[in-house]
Amino acid sequence: MLELTILAPALINGAMTGAVYALIALGLTLVFGVLHIINFAHGSLLMVAMYGVFFLNRHLGLDPYLAIPIMTAAMFALGFGLQKSVISRASHGRDEMILLVTLGISLIIENLALYLWSADTRNVQLPYGFAVVNLGVALVSRTRLIAFVAAVVLSALLWLLIDRTDLGKAIRAVAREKQGARVVGIDVEHIYAMSFGIGVACLGAAACLLLPIYYVNPQVGNVFVLVAFTIVVLGGMGSFVGAFAGGIIIGIAESLGGLFLGESLGQIGIFLIFIAILLFRPTGLFRARA
């Protein structure tokens, strides 16, 4: 049977893709875990980051991987600024308003991108863009392998930040008990802004890893954001380990679904998992850590 002969390569492809999904979802789960809001602008911010990588490559000749520190910092600043100056002010602290504000930001960003950069699809041409690595059972493109390794490393760094630093401790405190954190002297609004900034910074890194593999246009964020939401729910909202594991699971589910059910029906695996998790383990595979 054809499917069995290509099962191993499909599993590897799924895991590679899943790692990048996980990096996109990590930012989302951090924002949800701390601010308890779903950031509807997540997809459009990913799109902005990808355009940033594209223009750095086009105009300055900067390799997307070398752009990771720049894009991470730039997207952090953007996220920090958005939360501090726009979202917190416009929402007046009300959760339902935050949803609407982020939705509004998303619409503005997408249409601004369409106006400034047109609907044209752009991609980067890299000298190693077609290089492959022979893993024995599968030929994996170098760009995908780099994306997988980088996603693992960046996820580990993020976990270390949250688990081992004072900032991380403060973030966890605010996520656990906002008023208590305020009482012990933590600047909650600053932590909100820092968390949003870090969440969006993850998108900066993800964009650098995605652009060598995929293309960018004003709609590209929508392609990934639904999968990101699924991963956040699957992994457990606010759980980094959960988001990473969820990303890998979803990547593999998508790959195997496409293999056995056809590419059109294959997506159903993702949504079946989503529904099963909501039914049987609604807090997700990994509960959020305090």
Next chain:
Amino acid sequence: MDTLGKERDSQISRRQFVVATAATAVAAFPAVLRAQAAPVKVGIMHPITGFLAYSGNQCRAGALMAVEEINAGGGIKALGGAKIEPLLADNQSKVDVGASEFEKLNEAGISAFVGPYASAIGISTSQAATRYALPHVCDVTVSDRVVAKDKPTTFRFSPGYTSIAETAISRLDEINKSAGGIAKKVMMVHEESESGAGTQKMLAKELPKYGFDIVETVLHPNPTRDFSNIVLRIRARNPDILIIGNYYDEYVLLVRTLRQQQVRLKGIYSVLGGGASSFRFVRESAETAQHIMDTNHWYNPLNPKALDLRKRVEAKGLDFSYEVYLNYNAVMWLADSIERARSAKREAIVEALATSTWSGHILPYGPTKIVDGQNTGAMAATLQVQGNDIQVILPKQFASAKIVFPAPA
């Protein structure tokens, strides 16, 4: 003494003054005083946003260039120089939005409609056009479910996927025979919407007639994030020829993944492929694009008007893609029909479209003849990327280069 009479003799009367003034005004400012011919409202709808946005914007550019040209040339002369007034709409690449935007255009009182690019949306808009007896000129919409006997107000100048599929496979047979008949196994990968799935069904009927074996058919969603698994299947099946048909973004992603995975084929043959007849694809992915063949819409490379249009489009920084010239052509055809109808009334335009024998187009077609809404003179061209350009390889009367098959290793 008749003082008044003397004054009457020597002075201009008030009536004479008014008449002289009016005559002067008419002579000097005819446009101001003559009644302006009411503009002819034409609804123009394309996917300006959504996953088909690149194509949609190209379509709109082509349509508007035609409108500008018509209006600059004096408008519809049979209607006293009436200008074409375009009412633009965005269907966002979605069927439901296309349907609701069509209703809005109809309510705005359009005399005719041009669009909507995607077949899935065209099926819906052509049904609505039938209800409202509104002339519906399809710009691309290759599905043969869009143009039909029971849709008497829907027309298409370019070919549909049945005729394109039949042409494509007979030409594939010709290409294969030119290389000694070395290709036997064929695999097909298409996007899953009406255009791709419909084309694949037609091809599946035609291929066995010429002795080709279809080893597998694949349909994929729009958008598709990753073609790795599909390419794994292609490698495992090891076809001689891969036939693909999808929209631009997915087309490029698929052929790039094929190259990354080092899948060797005797040829990639698109039928209504989204990339291989795109100058943008050749420019941005030159190595990947080499020797890919495509049977698709094309312009007549021997027609001076086509070459002039290409210059003007490229001067605007746009690619001269099929979306541009098919929409340019659709609007020009509509304008010609309105001229012949000598009316902006819907039924008159429908009659004019149905009896059109228009020869002022820029496409490599036979004589225009409309049967059940379809121009039976329309035909696709078979193209191949060679070097930095796209060459016509078939039909021979329009060919600009020889066929290269199999693709060099």
